[in-house]
Amino acid sequence: MREIQEFSLDELKHLLSPRALTGETVVLNMGPQHPSTHGVLRLILELDGETIINCIPDIGYLHTGIEKNMESKTYTKAEVMTDRMDYLFTVGNNLAYCLAVEKLIGLPVPPRADAIRVILTELGRIQSHLVWIGTSALDLGAMSVFLYSMREREMVMDIYELVSGQRMMTTYIRPGGVWRDVPSQFNELVQRFVDIMPKRIDEYESLLTHNSLFLERTQNIGKIDVPTCLNWNVSGPTLRAAGLAHDVRKANPYCGIEQYDFDIPTQTQGDVYSRYLVRVAEMRESLKIVKQALDKLPMGPSRTYNPKFIPPPRSEIGISMESLIHHFKLWTEGFAPPAGSVYTAVESPRGELGVFLESDGGTKPYRVHYRTPSIPLISAFSVITPGHMIADMVSIISSIDLVLGDADR
Amino acid sequence: MNETLQTAVNGISSRFKVQVSEFQGDVTLLVPNEQIVDICRALHDEFGFDTLPLETAVDYYPQTSPRFNMVYGLYSVKAHQYLFLRAPVDGDTPHIHTVEEVYKSANWREREVYDLFGIIFDGHSDLRRLEMPPGWEGHPLRKDYPLGYEEVQYTFNFDEIDLRKPKGER
Numbered sequence: 070m071r072e073i074q075e076f077s078l079d080e081l082k083h084l085l086s087p088r089a090l091t092g093e094t095v096v097l098n099m100g101p102q103h104p105s106t107h108g109v110l111r112l113i114l115e116l117d118g119e120t121i122i123n124c125i126p127d128i129g130y131l132h133t134g135i136e137k138n139m140e141s142k143t144y145t146k147a148e149v150m151t152d153r154m155d156y157l158f159t160v161g162n163n164l165a166y167c168l169a170v171e172k173l174i175g176l177p178v179p180p181r182a183d184a185i186r187v188i189l190t191e192l193g194r195i196q197s198h199l200v201w202i203g204t205s206a207l208d209l210g211a212m213s214v215f216l217y218s219m220r221e222r223e224m225v226m227d228i229y230e231l232v233s234g235q236r237m238m239t240t241y242i243r244p245g246g247v248w249r250d251v252p253s254q255f256n257e258l259v260q261r262f263v264d265i266m267p268k269r270i271d272e273y274e275s276l277l278t279h280n281s282l283f284l285e286r287t288q289n290i291g292k293i294d295v296p297t298c299l300n301w302n303v304s305g306p307t308l309r310a311a312g313l314a315h316d317v318r319k320a321n322p323y324c325g326i327e328q329y330d331f332d333i334p335t336q337t338q339g340d341v342y343s344r345y346l347v348r349v350a351e352m353r354e355s356l357k358i359v360k361q362a363l364d365k366l367p368m369g370p371s372r373t374y375n376p377k378f379i380p381p382p383r384s385e386i387g388i389s390m391e392s393l394i395h396h397f398k399l400w401t402e403g404f405a406p407p408a409g410s411v412y413t414a415v416e417s418p419r420g421e422l423g424v425f426l427e428s429d430g431g432t433k434p435y436r437v438h439y440r441t442p443s444i445p446l447i448s449a450f451s452v453i454t455p456g457h458m459i460a461d462m463v464s465i466i467s468s469i470d471l472v473l474g475d476a477d478r
Numbered sequence: 479m480n481e482t483l484q485t486a487v488n489g490i491s492s493r494f495k496v497q498v499s500e501f502q503g504d505v506t507l508l509v510p511n512e513q514i515v516d517i518c519r520a521l522h523d524e525f526g527f528d529t530l531p532l533e534t535a536v537d538y539y540p541q542t543s544p545r546f547n548m549v550y551g552l553y554s555v556k557a558h559q560y561l562f563l564r565a566p567v568d569g570d571t572p573h574i575h576t577v578e579e580v581y582k583s584a585n586w587r588e589r590e591v592y593d594l595f596g597i598i599f600d601g602h603s604d605l606r607r608l609e610m611p612p613g614w615e616g617h618p619l620r621k622d623y624p625l626g627y628e629e630v631q632y633t634f635n636f637d638e639i640d641l642r643k644p645k646g647e648r
């Protein structure tokens with residue numbers, strides 16, 4: 070085991086004010102094992118009294134080399150690793166990867182699979198926002214919201230378990246469609262969730278939206294404006310709370326999401342409270358999408374029939390020699406997309422989740438890069454936090470909704 | 479190719495020496511290493527590519543010149559268009575100028591590329607490792623960096639492999 074070096078003040082002096090070196094200001098380490106950092110985020114804060122002058126985020130404590138590992142696996146096997154990045158939006162990670170593979174090959178997806186994908190990713194967004202609303206209220210001292218939101222999150226987890234057998238790491242979305250068709254109870258479970266949720270969101274709002282303690286901790290805190298967001302490439306609810314209605318689902322629609330009727334909620338203040346309002350409104354919009362997609366869930370196959378890339382149905386393997394050969398080749402060697410590089414993006418609950426995929430014509434991806442929304446969000450701390458009190462830091466971190474697995478990969 | 483993209487591609491190719499290619503709808507310009515900042519600034523200021531969602535590298539080892547390609551994905555929020563740039567980086571002296579002055583988000587993206595590929599960004603304000611701990615040896619996403627599997631020892635070759643195994647202090 071190599072010895073791990075610690076930063077010296079000398080290495081960081083270009084990021085601190087000159088007063089730090091004379092000892093006039095205090096350099097304080099927050100995290101990585103701090104309950105309010107939502108994972109293992111380390112912040113090096115320069116403080117003048119209780120006021121933050123400089124903030125240096127340090128990530129990498131969850132780095133697992135997923136991009137490197139994916140290069141040594143076939144396209145199908147590499148997908149399993151993508152769930153493990155953003156553990157609150159696992160289906161979306163699968164979807165971004167599958168869209169990239171499909172774009173590389175030019176593989177069509179049947180409408181039923183598209184609708185199922187939309188339902189699952191929008192449920193994923195609601196589920197992620199539920200975890201966010203619970204934990205961020207918990208950080209600000211409101212304990213009860215967490216218990217309620219986790220109760221509703223369980224309903225989404227049950228739906229995931231029903232369709233894939235797994236609560237979180239589903240790998241249900243596969244290149245060319247989904248793993249297999251949804252079970253018969255699926256519609257009923259989703260319908261029940263859609264019916265219950267609007268009332269439950271009202272409940273969360275009654276606990277927080279007009280709560281004066283919550284307002285004091287969130288209004289006019291952690292402001293960021295649109296030009297700064299764009300320059301630092303901050304996307305998602307943080308950008309929309311600042312006032313720009315940009316959403317990948319509207320700008321570059323995927324999975325036929327353009328056929329559903331939904332709005333992009335925006336606010337103008339760009340503070341912690343606006344981000345809260347945007348996310349709550351987004352949950353309602355996502356419910357609208359899920360409802361519409363469920364109502365007109367088309368019948369038909371749930372994955373493309375193309376044995377060169379997609380494993381043939383089990384029923385065919387016993388009676389057709391070609392299917393048996395295709396199946397064997399796909400599970401031993403994998404499929405080989407044409408050489409080239411593509412980029413696809415989906416809207417994650419945190420912003421734009423993009424996949425850059427390069428193929429050299431072989432059966433393993435030559436290079437996979439996940440453009441994750443958390444990295445720009447964390448890097449923007451250095452512009453958001455200066456001037457705030459250290460107690461506001463907690464509310465800013467929680468409002469940004471960062472997932473360190475997403476940032477570190 | 480859409481109209482905004484066509485204007486930008488025409489505008490850039492009339493001024494700089496670039497090669498245009500298109501694959502599955504993604505338009506990529508192969509740009510000279512030295513002019514990356516000028517091209518990014520022109521695209522940012524004149525053609526409305528106001529944000530940089532993607533910045534990463536690809537390693538083409540054992541090819542040495544160019545060994546790496548820097549990949550930039552520029553995005554125009556108004557036109558909803560992506561434009562990709564590729565700049566070759568030599569293997570022996572992996573240097574390229576930072577685009578941090580144009581896009582602030584390049585700061586951390588370039589730190590990541592420096593960390594995982596070992597490409598040096600000239601003029602970068604804070605070139606430290608991002609993901610790996612400080613003091614780490616090597617750059618993990620290079621193709622000549624081993625994945626780190628352990629060799630499987632059987633009874634017949636146990637001693638032979640045991641000799642080769644790195645003996646760390648535990």
